[in-house]
Amino acid sequence: MLFSKETYVERRRKLRELVGSGLIVLFGNNDSPNNYPSNVYKFRQDSAFLYFFGQHRNGLVGVIDADSGNEVLIGDDIDIDDIVWYGSVTSVAQMAEECGVGASAPMTRLAQMVEHAVTDGRKVHYLPPYRHDTMIQIMDLLGIHPSQQREGASLSLIKAVVKLRSIKSEEEIAELERASVIGYKMHTTAMRLARPGVTEQYIGGVLDGIASSYGAQVSFPSIVSMHGEILHGYPSPRALEAGRLLLVDAGAETNENYCSDHTRTTPISGKFTTKQKEIYDIVADCHDLALSHARPGVRWWDVHMAVCALMTDRLKELGLMKGDTEEAVRAGAHALFLPHGLGHMMGMDVHDMEGLGQVYVGFDDETRPSSQFGTNALRFGRRLEAGHVVTDEPGIYFIPDLIDDWQKKGINAQYLNFDKINAYRDFGGIRIEDDVLITPDGCRFLGKERIPYHTADVERYVEEHREESPVIY
Structure with missing residues (x-):
């Protein structure tokens, strides 16, 4: 376990108080077979279970009686064969x-405990499941079909978990710092390796190996691609080409599953072209604008919109956009270039608690999600609080199919210069992302060292550190 016994006891006490009554059932994860039962994927514990019970073993369930305060850790001990x-x-x-936890019991006791609660007319609280074996277990326990289990999950439990996990303690921040240190090693390695002839797949494999060697695993499948306009462009066997950009979005999980998530875009030839630098500098300035705005009490929604306005102004200077900036942003014209949100919460999940329902994690009664293209991908919009950890990740992308679709349909034509935009069809995309802790008076980067991201710093780092090893790719 990462933290003290008292930390987990206190977390469960607060959870009981917030939920109020009923039986809380928190499912840990089981092993997941790869291609036959005994050949399994690397085990990853459920984040909510880990947050409240701290145990990494598979096949566990935590039960908390919110009325009596009784707690039971349920699971079967391994036998001599294991x-x-x-x-x-x-x-x-x-x-x-x-x-x-005051008691333990074998897995056969779980059904009895749930049955007694149901018979007594008590609420059985569970979180939305995401693994099919857990869905089957819930169906066996409560008779709820998997297709209806997310709808049947306990809203009071969801809101309680989100409230507790959203504010990171000093202990958690220290673990997130460790994840960012691994992220620094991953991204600076990618910058050193980014040269013509090296394959995307090779770089992606090296990054995954760094994450595994310093922590549990990558926090999500590494994105390594010259096609930065593909938001989730996973590494291919393609060799890097001179004159193009390499976008790397990657992060690590520590052994206790706290995450990092950074993105850098590196010129494969070592220097940005004028055209690349013009777009890159807009993204870097948007990134820095978000940092200057982020502080407790500020809505991340408003920071996102301020970034969209700056981006629109700068793209107008290049002749790619036109018209009134405020009207263009209100219409969502900028989403042709930025079809995602400014960032998301981060913690034990790289998109922290997203499985509980983004509307509960990133929004509240004051700030509601949008249905407008682009803004509908903003995962976090509510007011910042000290202790929040969010990503700051603006980007500009030239997506040929999206350009064609909007041009054909005349979408936001009054704000877009398609003739000029079409000259960028082979540009790719640029994203810069960092992990940011909201402090009482502002914000700061996580990690001991900052991964270079301003154009001059990127070019200097590549020039001074580029690897020329005779590896056969």
């Missing part, structure tokens, strides 16, 4: 003691 292959492990009773 010990032969995997070695002796801590018993469920010992794990319960480690995280301050």
Whole structure:
């Protein structure tokens, strides 16, 4: 366990108070087979279970009685056959003691506990499931079909978990700093390797290896692509080409599954062309504008819109956009170039708690999500609080199919110069992303060292550190 027993006890106490009554059931994850039962993917514990119970073993369920305060850690101890292959492990009773839970029980007890609660007319609280084995377990326990389980999940439990996990403690911030240190190693390595002839796949594999060697794993599949206009462009066997840009969006999870998430865009030839620098500098300035705005009490929605306005002004200077900036942003014309939001919350999940429902994580009664293209991809819009961790990730992309679609349909034609835009069809895309902690008086980067991102700093770093190793790619 990462934190003290008292930390987990206090977290569960607060959870009980927020939920108020009923039986809270928090499912840990099970092993997930790759291609046959005993050949499994690397195990990753459920974040909510880990937050409240701190145990990484598979096959566990935590039960909390919000009325009586009784807590039980449920799971089966491994048998001698498993010990032969995997070695002796801590018993469920010992794990319960480690995280301050008063009792343990075998998995067969779970159905009895749930049945008693249902019979007594008590609410059984569970979070929206995302793994099919958990869905089957919930169906067996409560008779709710998997297609209806997200709808049937406990709203009071969701809101309680979001409230508790949104504000990071000093202990959590320290772990997030460790994740950012790994992220620094990953991204500076990618910048050193970015040269003609090296494949996207090779760089992606090196990044995954760094994450695994310093922590648990990557926090999401690494995005490594010369086609930066593809928002999730995963690495291909394609060799890097001189004159193009390499976009790398990658992060790491620590052994305790706290995440980092950075993006850098590097000129493969070592220097930005004039055209690339013009677009890159807009993105860098938007990134820095967000940092200057981010502080407690400010809506991230408003920061996003300020970034969209600056981007529109600068694209107008290049002749790519036209008309009144405020009207263009209100109409969503900028989304041709920025079809996603400024950032998201981050913590034990790289998109923190997104599985609980983004409307509960990133929005509230004051700030509601938008249905407008581009803005509808903003995952976080509510007011910032000290202790929030968010990503700052503006980008500019030239997506040929989207350009064709808007031009054909005349979408926002009064704000877009398509003749000029079409000259950028082979440009690709640029994104710059950092992890930001909201402090009482502003914000700061996470991590000990900042990954270079201003044009002069990027070019200087590549010139001074580029690897010329004789590796066969």
